[in-house]
Amino acid sequence: MAASNSPGSRWADGCVAAGIALLGGALLGLLALPTALLLRGIPRKxxxxxxxxxxxxxxxxxxxxxxxxxxxxxxxxxxxxxxxxxxxxxxxxxxxxxxxxxxxxxxxxxxxxxxxxxxxxxxxxxxxxxxxxxxxxxxxxxxxxxxxxxxxxxxxxxxxxxxxxxxxxxxxxxxxxxxxxxxxxxxxxxxxxxxxxxxxxxxxxxxxxxxxxxxxxxxxxxxxxxxxxxxxxxxxxxxxxVDLSFWKTPETDAVRFRKEAGLSGKPLLLFIGRLEKVNYPEDFLRIAAEVKRSHPDLQAVVIGDGSQRRALEAAAGRLGLSDSVRWLGFLPRESLRLWRAASDVQICLMGGFSLLEAAAAGKPVVAYDLAWHRELIRDGATGRLIPEGAIAAAAQAVCRLLEQPEGAQAMGEAAQAAVRDHYDWxxxxxxxxxxxxxxxxx
Structure with a gap:
């Protein structure tokens, strides 16, 4: 019994569903009324x-x-x-x-x-x-x-x-x-x-x-x-x-982790999230490709998985990033902590809880100016906010953070302080x- 996507099949699907809902709802209604009356006399623990x-x-x-x-x-x-x-x-x-x-x-x-x-x-x-x-x-x-x-x-x-x-x-x-x-x-x-x-x-x-x-x-x-x-x-x-104490990582641990990962001396761009359109993973790759023009040794790390994975790997090849991107899939929370601490810039173009964790890690964040992001990120102070889809502007912001490490560090620390004041567990x-x-x- 297959239904196509034609108007007729959708109409049939809707009619059958309505019939199921009416019949099921009527039966549930007959059971619900006496149940509710009986339960009102039951004492609570x-x-x-x-x-x-x-x-x-x-x-x-x-x-x-x-x-x-x-x-x-x-x-x-x-x-x-x-x-x-x-x-x-x-x-x-x-x-x-x-x-x-x-x-x-x-x-x-x-x-x-x-x-x-x-x-x-x-x-x-x-x-x-x-x-x-x-x-x-x-x-x-x-x-x-x-x-x-x-x-x-x-x-x-x-x-x-x-x-x-x-x-x-x-x-x-x-x-x-x-x-x-x-x-x-x-x-x-x-x-x-x-x-x-x-x-x-x-x-x-x-x-x-x-x-x-x-x-x-x-x-x-x-x-x-x-x-x-x-x-x-x-x-x-x-x-x-956010458990701020968990995300605070000693710099010595971050340096050691970068060395073990073979990333010493290389700029590290980090993306953590589901590989779905809602998180703009393809925009991340396009930003990385722009940044690589001025930082040829750039390493882009993608942590997460999703339905877009295969298409994104193909896009990375077209953008000349095949040797610059690491696809790590989903990782345990402890590994996320180390990768965030080791990163130079975190890209969180669309984030909820992930944006909070990125800020808690104390490393600068670049995000799109969407949804709730302004409630945490003050552009130029606790991170960078970029208009949606502005790849060149986002890449320019990343380059400035890579080229001004002291300012990037101050920005990351300011974001961490904002989490401490408003979002600490x-x-x-x-x-x-x-x-x-x-x-x-x-």
């Missing part, structure tokens, strides 16, 4: 426990080397227990991450439908799967959970609202990036939302209007959620925290704990 719903595969999170974000949810003892659901993941399993946190992963069902072109049916069935999972867990959620947090308004914010309606547990939704920008830059996001974008945007607005709390990781997202109906009084800015955790306390009335 003492203590504070968080249920976090994440729209990503657990395996992908580990591969990207951002496991610190998982531990961040525990808030250094604020929660007595944390359970995090990752969907869609590669398998169904329950794992003990730490004495406090449990990881639960769910596989999507009916994958063959997506492969055959029945995308709307695939997403609808998996939405119902999440709703059924929530219904099956409603008793334990009622008894044990204090706060439900859905990451992104749709679909996990919608699931959080469903669970809160069933159980009476307090809930909120968090936003970690600009969805509009992601869809503009990432083909995979466009494909993911393409056939159901209007429905998704309607769901986003519904969730944001009703959420008891809306948490955004940076001030620039406040306006985005407000335009979609979020109550300003319920919005809190809760940035990610204890500061960020204190803000999040205060937001949770407001929600649960402590």
């Amino acid at each position: 003492p203590g504070r426990r968080l249920l976090c719903l994440v729209p990503a595969g657990f395996e992908a999170i580990l591969t990207k080397g951002v496991g610190s974000l998982i531990s961040e949810r525990e808030e250094a003892g604020f929660w007595d227990g944390v359970e995090t659901l990752y969907f869609p993941s590669e398998q169904n399993r329950r794992t003990r991450w730490s004495p406090v946190q449990t990881i639960r992963t769910l596989r999507p069902i009916a994958r063959f439908l997506k492969g055959a072109g029945w995308t709307a049916c695939h997403h609808t069935l998996n939405g119902l799967r999440l709703a059924v999972w929530g219904l099956s867990r409603s008793l334990s959620i009622r008894r044990e959970v204090t706060v439900i947090r859905g990451q992104d308004p749709f679909p996990m914010g919608l699931l959080a609202a469903w669970l809160a309606g069933l159980t009476g547990v307090r809930w909120g939704v968090s936003l970690h990036g600009d969805p509009d920008l992601s869809r503009r830059l990432d083909d995979r996001e466009t494909a993911r939302w393409g056939r159901s974008r209007r429905l998704a945007e309607t769901a986003q607005r519904w969730v944001l209007r009703r959420a008891e709390a809306v948490w955004v990781v940076r001030p620039s997202l406040t306006e985005w959620v407000t335009r979609r109906g979020a109550d300003r009084d319920r919005i809190a800015v809760l940035p990610h925290g 204890p500061i960020a955790s204190e803000r999040r704990q205060a937001a949770y306390q407001r929600l649960i009335g402590v």
